[in-house]
Amino acid sequence: MKTSNIHDVQELKNTIIPDRFVRDLHERPLLPTFSNNNILNQVPIIDLAKINDGDLSEIANLAVACQDWGFFQVINHGIGEKLLDNIENKAMEFFMLPLQEKQKYEMTPGAFQGYGQAFVFSDQQKLDWCNMFALGVDPPFIRNPNLWPTNPPNFSETIELYQSEIGKLCKKVLRYIAMSLNVRAEVFEEIFGENVQAIRMNYYPPCPRPDLVLGLSPHSDGSAITILHQKKDSSVGLQFLKENNWVSLQPVPNSLVVNIGDTIEVLTNGKYKSVEHRAVTNEVKDRLSIVTFYAPSYQVELGPMSEFVNQNNPVKYRYYNHGEYSRHYVSRKLQGKRTLEFAKLTTDAMA
Ligand code: OGA
Numbered sequence: 001m002k003t004s005n006i007h008d009v010q011e012l013k014n015t016i017i018p019d020r021f022v023r024d025l026h027e028r029p030l031l032p033t034f035s036n037n038n039i040l041n042q043v044p045i046i047d048l049a050k051i052n053d054g055d056l057s058e059i060a061n062l063a064v065a066c067q068d069w070g071f072f073q074v075i076n077h078g079i080g081e082k083l084l085d086n087i088e089n090k091a092m093e094f095f096m097l098p099l100q101e102k103q104k105y106e107m108t109p110g111a112f113q114g115y116g117q118a119f120v121f122s123d124q125q126k127l128d129w130c131n132m133f134a135l136g137v138d139p140p141f142i143r144n145p146n147l148w149p150t151n152p153p154n155f156s157e158t159i160e161l162y163q164s165e166i167g168k169l170c171k172k173v174l175r176y177i178a179m180s181l182n183v184r185a186e187v188f189e190e191i192f193g194e195n196v197q198a199i200r201m202n203y204y205p206p207c208p209r210p211d212l213v214l215g216l217s218p219h220s221d222g223s224a225i226t227i228l229h230q231k232k233d234s235s236v237g238l239q240f241l242k243e244n245n246w247v248s249l250q251p252v253p254n255s256l257v258v259n260i261g262d263t264i265e266v267l268t269n270g271k272y273k274s275v276e277h278r279a280v281t282n283e284v285k286d287r288l289s290i291v292t293f294y295a296p297s298y299q300v301e302l303g304p305m306s307e308f309v310n311q312n313n314p315v316k317y318r319y320y321n322h323g324e325y326s327r328h329y330v331s332r333k334l335q336g337k338r339t340l341e342f343a344k345l346t347t348d349a350m351a
């Protein structure tokens with residue numbers, strides 16, 4: 001029988017949590033409960049229809065959302081409810097398949113596409129309480145056709161359709177982000193060239209001891225922006241750092257969650273920062289998130305745009321090749337904002 005690299009959390013039927021999932025004390029999460037639900041649901045909501053209609057005050061709200069939060073939710077985003085239902089239903093069907101079936105699309109060690117757990121590089125490393133299924137989508141050369149499932153039926157077609165719609169939304173959001181920065185709306189599209197887009201579905205089964213584990217280790221996203229859709233009736237699971245506190249985000253119905261990734265942090269010389277986030281689990285409810293990463297072409301050389309560099313705000317990041325950054329990002333474990341140190345100029349270098 002084929003041995004597997006997959007540490008499948010859906011296969012853990014015992015109520016004892018295996019050691020590899022039990023976090024050291026300082027890493028254990030504070031869970032969203034009724035007593036601390038003051039930390040819920042406070043991220044800005046941005047109405048994209050208002051911006052479409054030329055409402056400049058909504059652009060100002062977007063600027064605050066990007067600068068002070070790094071996370072926001074968009075409404076009137078133009079992605080049909082039916083498509084959102086379809087993608088979450090198909091994704092659930094996939095995760096509910098027997099392991100043997102999902103193993104046909106197994107993520108090989110060190111790779112980031114397929115079914116399994118990404119970012120695992122040693123036998124000592126703690127594991128996340130999460131099964132992932134990830135695919136590179138655009139440009140077409142990043143696709144591995146063997147990993148696009150034929151089961152469940154129409155899953156791959158639904159991913160294709162969903163990704164095409166989300167890609168358009170990403171372009172639109174990036175234009176609005178540019179407007180919020182007082183730079184030309186097209187500027188990111190021009191810099192990015194033939195953009196890279198990938199999808200990752202994260203399935204978090206209920207966990208008997210959510211206080212001991214993490215659903216997903218703290219990290220910032222290596223993308224320019226990320227768009228997250230959460231299955232209806234999911235548990236609250238996404239948390240991000242706000243003024244050094246972990247805040248739980250509960251998506252409001254019909255919205256999509258957007259967050260700033262490392263690329264935008266570098267391009268804006270730190271004006272808009274990628275915010276560290278993680279996922280926690282729940283004792284009774286499962287959770288599914290469908291996450292799209294939108295990034296520049298691998299060929300692009302990036303660095304802070306001149307508009308964001310001046311005497312009061314000296315250059316904080318070096319120029320680098322985005323493909324190189326992407327390889328760097330996927331070749332080490334998730335560790336907060338550690339990966340962006342790749343691009344950070346040290347104080348010494350700045351002097
Ligand atoms: C991610 C991510 C959070 C979540 O996939 O990069 O941050 O809630 N996911 O699943």
Ligand code: NI
Nearest residue numbers: 219220221277
């Ligand atoms: Ni993320």
